[in-house]
Amino acid sequence: QVQLVQSGAEVKEPGASVKVSCKASGYTFTNYYIHWMRQAPGQGLDWMGRMNPSGTSTIYAQKFQGRLTVTREVSTSTDYMELSSLRYDDTAVYYCAREVNVGIGAVNYWGQGTRVTVSS
């Protein structure tokens, strides 16, 4: 069965970086896009960025340009999301999710979420 397992909760100081992993299993990793979203406490969903199936191309939401890096390690079927220059309002649950299929931008498999707290 398809599974996306994310790394554990993180607490970071303002200005630091955080790197969250998303390990996929149960399907051919290089056939699907993986997206990253976040959800601040009590707030809605915020799309952050996306990695293409081969791991050669990313797109990012404009609000995260320059601070967000998504990478793919094909050998371990793992995607990584790194957010730098953290601010207090980056405190959120971060999710990775897999697209239904290439060409369908909806996501139907989600990781469990990783809570990132930015605190001094």
Next chain:
Amino acid sequence: DIVMTQSPDSLAVSLGERATINCKSSQSVLYSSNNKNGLAWYQQKPGQPPKLLIYWASTRESGVPDRFSGSGSGTDFTLTISSLQAEDVAVYYCQQFYSSYTFGQGTKLEIK
């Protein structure tokens, strides 16, 4: 960026009654190539990641009960729950995937 606006922000519906949530996009999300709309609906319960209900505006995801249906085209879309069940209490989001990706602000559905 395409802005997605949902209405209402919250609603309360009696068990067994119909629930309707609307979603409006700031520009059309209709693909001319396949005549499909790049619009999805998700359900999120507290403490859980969202769950995909509908994509292409009206295609139900596998395993989703048929009381959930999606309709609309272009810029105006609707999620309908035909007969509300207790387990449908959740926050519902629309998402466009026509041009990059954006979510609506969410609609909280409660039992009246």
